[in-house]
Amino acid sequence: MLDQIRTCLRSALSALSGTPRVLRVATAKLPTDYGEFDVHIYENPADLQTHVALVRGDISSGNDVLARMHSACLTGDVFHSIRCDCGPQLQTAMRRVADEGRGVIVYLNQEGRGIGLANKIRAYTLQDEGYDTVEANERLGFPADSRDYGIGVQIFRDLGVRSVRLLTNNPRKSAGVTGDGLSVSERVPIEIPPSDSTRRYLKTKKDKLGHELTSV
Numbered sequence: 351m352l353d354q355i356r357t358c359l360r361s362a363l364s365a366l367s368g369t370p371r372v373l374r375v376a377t378a379k380l381p382t383d384y385g386e387f388d389v390h391i392y393e394n395p396a397d398l399q400t401h402v403a404l405v406r407g408d409i410s411s412g413n414d415v416l417a418r419m420h421s422a423c424l425t426g427d428v429f430h431s432i433r434c435d436c437g438p439q440l441q442t443a444m445r446r447v448a449d450e451g452r453g454v455i456v457y458l459n460q461e462g463r464g465i466g467l468a469n470k471i472r473a474y475t476l477q478d479e480g481y482d483t484v485e486a487n488e489r490l491g492f493p494a495d496s497r498d499y500g501i502g503v504q505i506f507r508d509l510g511v512r513s514v515r516l517l518t519n520n521p522r523k524s525a526g527v528t529g530d531g532l533s534v535s536e537r538v539p540i541e542i543p544p545s546d547s548t549r550r551y552l553k554t555k556k557d558k559l560g561h562e563l564t565s566v
């Protein structure tokens with residue numbers, strides 16, 4: 351009950367103050383296979399969705415922070431699906447940040463390039479019928495990529511980050527992450543070698559979504 355009242359108050363406050371901003375609502379230590387991170391939970395008052403930031407080391411200078419902005423992929427991140435390269439990308443990002451001893455991983459609750467879990471699975475059915483990942487989304491009535499990085503930018507800013515060395519193969523993401531006092535000082539490739547099951551998916555990402563992939 352208290353939580354609900356708190357949530358209502360927060361939503362009302364952000365409505366009064368204009369554009370809703372994400373709010374940091376919980377923080378703890380999170381020991382992982384890659385060592386210990388600080389985990390911060392953020393809530394978007396506009397839709398009550400929660401997002402996560404994993405922080406390693408001292409990022410207080412705010413500059414040139416090694417960072418990954420990762421959109422949730424339940425099938426890849428949790429179930430180790432090999433239809434996509436999301437799981438290995440997340441693990442590689444955590445390892446790279448751990449190796450460097452300093453960095454941030456923002457984990458955005460926007461499944462299936464923003465179309466939600468059920469639609470992503472519907473898109474998989476279409477892919478099994480021969481459509482590629484972009485065509486499948488379009489047949490379901492969605493753009494190829496519905497992701498919004500604005501929430502992620504707000505999270506970086508809340509953590510005091512001003513510039514990032516962004517772990518991504520997607521030059522468009524660098525553009526999406528720029529603004530609101532945040533800039534991308536470098537794009538750091540995070541290429542996962544293709545397998546038989548991901549080669550076509552990665553080729554579509556390269557050809558239709560502009561990802562810079564050298565191995566397909």
Ligand SMILES: [Zn+2]
Nearest residue numbers: 423426434436
């Ligand atoms: Zn995925």
